Amino acid sequence: xxxxxxxxxxxxxxxxxxxxxxxxxxxxxxxxxxxxxxxxxxxxxxxxxxxxxxxxxxxxxxxxxxxxxxxxxxxxxxxxxxxxxxxxxxxxxxxxxxxxxxxxxxxxxxxxxxxxxxxxxxxxxxxxxxxxxxxxxxxxxxxxxxxxxxxxxxxxxxxxxxxxxxxxxxxxxxxxxxxxxxxxxxxxxxxxxxxxxxxxxxxxxxxxxxxxxxxxxxxxxxxxxxxxxxxxxxxxxxxxxxxxxxxxxxxxxxxxxxxxxxxxxxxxxxxxxxxxxxxxxxxxxxx
Amino acid sequence: xxxxxxxxxxxxxxxxxxxxxxxxxxxxxxxxxxxxxxxxxxxxxxxxxxxxxxxxxxxxxxxxxxxxxxxxxxxxxxxxxxxxxxxxxxxxxxxxxxxxxxxxxxxxxxxxxxxxxxxxxxxxxxxxxxxxxxxxxxxxxxxxxxxxxxxxxxxxxxxxxxxxxxxxxxxxxxxxxxxxxxxxxxxxxxxxxxxxxxxxxxxxxxxxxxxxxxxxxxxxxxxxxxxxxxxxxxxxxxxxxxxxxxxxxxxxxxxxxxxxxxxxxxxxxxxxxxxxxxxxxxxxxxxxxxxxxxxxxxxxxxxxxxxxxxxxxxxxxxxxxxxxxxxxxxxxxxxxxxxxxxxxxxxxxxxxxxxxxxxxxxxxxxxxxxxxxxxxxxxxxxxxxxxxxxxxxxxxxxxxxxxxxxxxxxxxxxxxxxxxxxxxxxxxxxxxxxxxxxxxxxxxxxxxxxxxxxxxxxxxxxxxxxxxxxxxxxxxxxxxxxxxxxxxxxxxxxxxxxxxxxxxxxxxxxxxxxxxxxxxxxxxx
Numbered sequence: 001x002x003x004x005x006x007x008x009x010x011x012x013x014x015x016x017x018x019x020x021x022x023x024x025x026x027x028x029x030x031x032x033x034x035x036x037x038x039x040x041x042x043x044x045x046x047x048x049x050x051x052x053x054x055x056x057x058x059x060x061x062x063x064x065x066x067x068x069x070x071x072x073x074x075x076x077x078x079x080x081x082x083x084x085x086x087x088x089x090x091x092x093x094x095x096x097x098x099x100x101x102x103x104x105x106x107x108x109x110x111x112x113x114x115x116x117x118x119x120x121x122x123x124x125x126x127x128x129x130x131x132x133x134x135x136x137x138x139x140x141x142x143x144x145x146x147x148x149x150x151x152x153x154x155x156x157x158x159x160x161x162x163x164x165x166x167x168x169x170x171x172x173x174x175x176x177x178x179x180x181x182x183x184x185x186x187x188x189x190x191x192x193x194x195x196x197x198x199x200x201x202x203x204x205x206x207x208x209x210x211x212x213x214x215x216x217x218x219x220x221x222x223x224x225x226x227x228x229x230x231x232x233x234x235x236x237x238x239x240x241x242x243x244x245x246x247x248x249x250x251x252x253x254x255x256x257x258x259x260x261x262x263x264x265x266x267x268x269x270x271x272x273x274x275x276x277x278x279x280x281x282x283x284x285x286x287x
Numbered sequence: 288x289x290x291x292x293x294x295x296x297x298x299x300x301x302x303x304x305x306x307x308x309x310x311x312x313x314x315x316x317x318x319x320x321x322x323x324x325x326x327x328x329x330x331x332x333x334x335x336x337x338x339x340x341x342x343x344x345x346x347x348x349x350x351x352x353x354x355x356x357x358x359x360x361x362x363x364x365x366x367x368x369x370x371x372x373x374x375x376x377x378x379x380x381x382x383x384x385x386x387x388x389x390x391x392x393x394x395x396x397x398x399x400x401x402x403x404x405x406x407x408x409x410x411x412x413x414x415x416x417x418x419x420x421x422x423x424x425x426x427x428x429x430x431x432x433x434x435x436x437x438x439x440x441x442x443x444x445x446x447x448x449x450x451x452x453x454x455x456x457x458x459x460x461x462x463x464x465x466x467x468x469x470x471x472x473x474x475x476x477x478x479x480x481x482x483x484x485x486x487x488x489x490x491x492x493x494x495x496x497x498x499x500x501x502x503x504x505x506x507x508x509x510x511x512x513x514x515x516x517x518x519x520x521x522x523x524x525x526x527x528x529x530x531x532x533x534x535x536x537x538x539x540x541x542x543x544x545x546x547x548x549x550x551x552x553x554x555x556x557x558x559x560x561x562x563x564x565x566x567x568x569x570x571x572x573x574x575x576x577x578x579x580x581x582x583x584x585x586x587x588x589x590x591x592x593x594x595x596x597x598x599x600x601x602x603x604x605x606x607x608x609x610x611x612x613x614x615x616x617x618x619x620x621x622x623x624x625x626x627x628x629x630x631x632x633x634x635x636x637x638x639x640x641x642x643x644x645x646x647x648x649x650x651x652x653x654x655x656x657x658x659x660x661x662x663x664x665x666x667x668x669x670x671x672x673x674x675x676x677x678x679x680x681x682x683x684x685x686x687x688x689x690x691x692x693x694x695x696x697x698x699x700x701x702x703x704x705x706x707x708x709x710x711x712x713x714x715x716x717x718x719x720x721x722x723x724x725x726x727x728x729x730x731x732x733x734x735x736x737x738x739x740x741x742x743x744x745x746x747x748x749x750x751x752x753x754x755x756x757x758x759x760x761x762x763x764x765x766x767x768x769x770x771x772x773x774x775x776x777x778x779x780x781x782x783x784x785x786x787x788x789x790x791x792x793x794x795x796x797x798x799x800x801x802x803x804x805x806x807x808x809x810x811x812x
Contacts, residue, residue: 006806007471009393012303012311016402023455024409027448031413034444034514058398074470078395081466089458089496096504096534100519103534108527116597137525141518217516220525227511 008070015058022050059245066262067254076261083265087272090235094276097231101224101283105133109220112138136219146212148225150285153204157197158281161236164193165274168243168267178257180250187247190270194240201233228284235273242266302802310405313397314802315382320699321404322379323692327768329371329411330685334761336364341723341757343740344750357740358426363418365429369546370453371411373680376688377549378403378460381488384695385464387793387800388482390473390809395466403460410452417442428738430535431506433520433528437513447510454499461495464488473792475811479573482791483566486573487552490580494541494548497584502538505531529594536587544583547679548576550647550687551618554640556791557694558622561637562629563788568621575614575621582611592660593667601660608658612651619648634786635709639690642682642717650678653728668738671731677724681760682717689716689767696771697785701799702778708770715763722756 029044065071071079113131114122122129126138136142148154171186205226208214216226246266249255255263303311312318339360343351352360382400386393394400417424422440425431431446439446468489472481481489509531511517518524520531551572559566566572588596588604596604622644631637653675657663666672689712697703726749731737735746742750781798792811796804 007392009803010313010397013313013398013401014311016398017310017405019402020405020409023406023452024412027409027413027445027452031444031448035441077470078466081470082396082399082462085462085465085496086458089462089500092497093500093504096501097508099501099534099537100504100508100530103530104519104526108522108530109525111527112522112525135525137518137521137523139523141521141524142516215516216511217518219518223508223511223517223519223524223526227508227517 005070005072007072008065008075010065013058013061015054015061019051019054019058022047022054026051063249063254063262076259079261079265083268087268090272091276094228094231094279097224097228098279098283101228104220104224109133109135109137134221134225136221140219142215142218142222143213145214145218145222147221148204148208148212148214148285150281153200154281154285157200157204158277160193160197160200161274161277164190164197165271167193168270172263172267175250175255175260175263176257184247184250187243187250191240191243191247194236194243194270198233198237198240201229201236225284228280232273232276232280235276239266239270239273242269311401313393313401315386315394315397315400316699316800316802318394318400318404319379319381319383322375322382322407325404325407326372326374326376326379326688327771329367329375331764331768332415333364333367333372334764336360336367338757338761340364341754344742345754346751347742347744347747349741352740354740355423355426358428358738359418359424361738362425362428363414366414366425367411368680369429369542370450371407373546373684373688374457375407377488377491377546377684378457378464380484380549380553380688380691380695381460381464383699384793385467385485385488386471387698387796387804388485388791389468389471389476390792390805390811391467391471392803392806392808394463395471396463399459400463403456403463406452406456406459410449410456413445413452414449417445430532430539431509432535433509433512433531436509437520443513444510447506450506451503454503457495457499461492461499464492465496468492473805473808473811479570480811482552483555483569483572484549484552487548487555487576490576491545491548494545494580494583498538498541498545501534502542505534505538508534529591532591532594533588536590537584539590540587541580541583543676543679544579546684547647548580550643550684551576553687553691553694554622554643555618557636557640557690558625558644560694560786560788560790561634561640562626562631564625564629565790566621567624567627568617571617572621575617578614579611582607582614586611589658589660589663592663605658605660609655612655615651619644619651630788632787634693635704635706635713636690636694638710638713638717639686639693642713643686643690646682646686646717646720647679650675650680650683653678666731668736669731670727670735670737673737674724674727674731677727681724682720686716686720692771694786695793696774697781698793698796698798698800700775700778701781701797702774703781703785704770704774704778708766712763712766712770715766716760719756719759719763723753723760724756726750726753726756 025047026044027047029040029042029047031040033040033044110116110131111118112122112126113129115131129138134147136145167186167189171183171190174180174182174186214225215222243266246263249262302308309317309321339352340357343349343357382394385391420441422442425436425439425442425446427436427439436443468481468485508517508519512520518526520526520528522528555566555572586604586608588600589608592601592604633641653671657666657672657675693704693709730746730749733746735742783797784794785798792809795809
């Protein structure tokens with residue numbers, strides 16, 4: 001591969017403006033849908049499709065250029081740094097929701113229960129309410145509910161995600177050793193486990209909604225539970241989809257033992273959703 | 288493979304022209320221009336909203352607009368100025384100047400760069416169209432505190448999703464800037480050889496990546512509280528409206544440094560040039576910038592001393608806030624020491640930079656007053672706060688942007704701007720900005736609340752003065768626009784170095800800077 005040339009600077013691209021228009025339509029559609037306008041969902045769907053077309057087209061261009069050998073070491077380093085900082089921004093997005101969880105558990109709920117200087121708040125506004133977790137608040141928003149136990153399905157899901165972290169590492173080593181068979185099976189196992197996780201989460205949600213009366217609207221417990229696990233589930237779905245793309249690329253013979261940033265980026269992302277899950281399992285399900 | 292390499296070799300042969308050039312460009316100079324032009328338009332747009340506010344406040348009583356519309360104006364003015372004018376202007380400067388200053392052929396991720404920009408007009412279209420809605424634009428303040436903001440009408444989801452888009456744009460832009468600085472420096476340019484503008488932007492980009500996603504999380508919780516029945520900010524469900532303020536200001540305080548650190552960088556470029564001396568205390572400038580960035584994460588609750596907080600919390604946030612004066616003082620000292628015994632001249636960029644040092648420092652001092660928790664009980668939500676943050680944002684951030692524009696405009700356009708008009712613009716702006724905002728300290732200390740369209744008659748004189756200043760300042764910016772426009776069209780030819788005392792890689796390329804620069808990296812001794 002020709003690697004001696006300078007830093008690859010593309011000259012003009014249609015994808016970004018397509019992506020910007022797609023995002024605009026998506027947000028416009030969602031906003032109008034929230035306002036109850038009939039065409040809202042349709043506009044949102046069109047926007048989502050435009051965004052998906054953009055993502056596919058943009059990545060196809062990048063993959064073509066990568067396989068064409070126009071990216072030198074320095075471009076590769078740019079991609080690595082870019083992906084690292086993208087993941088850090090994602091960590092901070094989750095940090096906001098973890099922050100909400102910790103604040104509710106350590107501050108808001110104890111204060112409603114009369115701690116610190118809130119004795120009269122408790123006595124006058126919420127008499128009899130005591131600090132406890134989980135809770136749906138002094139007015140029991142959402143009514144009686146059952147608590148999601150840490151053992152059982154969530155523990156199985158933890159095992160599934162941790163195993164998928166092992167399988168992707170096996171795949172990575174196989175790629176470095178140029179063992180393509182183990183590579184593709186390792187990747188297959190990883191996204192299979194990923195989608196299995198998402199499926200079990202969906203099952204858990206249905207169970208929560210139908211049998212436990214545990215919903216997004218079940219006070220602060222339901223809010224933090226579903227927002228944290230929900231955004232995590234979305235990220236697992238995205239990560240598993242990326243794994244499928246990488247798997248398909250491996251089957252097509254992409255990536256070499258020394259040159260496989262696309263693979264590594266997805267692996268980093270997968271470890272990131274893995275670590276977020278461990279935080280979730282400890283603070284949302286367990287403690 | 289060969290076809291791709293071939294197109295790269297011939298890249299100078301085909302440039303799309305007209306609208307397509309701007310829609311599809313991946314060139315850092317084009318994108319920098321887009322950002323700067325966009326921010327100027329937003330600056331005039333948000334400024335006209337400020338004039339609606341000042342017109343209403345010219346006299347006590349309700350004169351021109353109804354209070355609901357007044358609230359829309361304060362909210363939209365802030366959102367547009369923060370996210371549409373100041374931040375994109377600095378990103379535009381970074382786009383133009385960082386590759387030139389570090390000797391890179393372009394930004395590291397050029398396609399992403401285009402996307403970062405074009406998301407912004409989309410965001411502001413979403414936000415701006417709410418002005419035409421029957422219920423009007425968002426009116427609960429740019430801080431979006433629940434429960435008030437949850438009463439916003441049809442504009443509510445537009446506000447939330449516009450903020451999401453602004454966040455995406457900022458994070459992608461910041462990633463690009465970090466990668467460019469960390470990976471694209473010319474050989475020999477160690478970190479402590481980078482121009483200070485590059486340093487301040489590097490640290491700003493870290494701040495953006497760490498806090499914009501937190502804002503996205505906060506507004507997502509607002510959205511679900513309104514439409515999906517979550518209880519994040521509802522005490523009855525075990526949540527807490529004050530929690531929003533904590534999350535918001537965890538974003539919000541680093542955000543105000545996002546708007547000022549690049550300004551420090553600009554001033555640190557300009558003062559040495561027109562003092563004809565190297566920057567005094569370069570290393571300490573870098574460390575001071577990093578210290579300010581670190582401190583910005585542990586001071587957020589000084590915005591909320593009056594909402595209720597344990598005493599230990601009040602003390603912690605009071606002292607940590609005061610600590611910021613130390614690195615900031617280092618900076619002001621270094622700027623003054625740079626000028627000490629320098630061969631100074633006072634072209635327009637230098638005038639704006641000097642005004643920055645004086646007037647930003649006034650804003651810093653009033654910030655120290657506000658940091659004192661017991662005193663803040665009196666100042667909170669008064670016009671004193673408005674005076675404080677307008678001193679750091681208008682003669683602070685905005686003056687630095689204007690200084691940067693005058694400083695680098697000859698490099699961008701190849702022409703000198705009209706120096707006489709530039710100086711006129713400076714004096715009009717510098718005087719009127721003080722006429723506008725200095726009296727607001729007095730009415731604030733006397734107890735005039737902010738964000739209210741009417742006031743007690745004893746505040747009338749100072750408000751009238753303030754409004755006169757605001758209109759002079761506002762219309763002076765049309766002169767600024769004209770100066771930029773005429774400089775782009777023609778004028779005295781600029782030399783490569785432009786300024787006699789200018790030092791740095793950006794002054795080694797021709798004026799105007801050619802479409803592609805540093806295709807082969809320069810070597811720094």
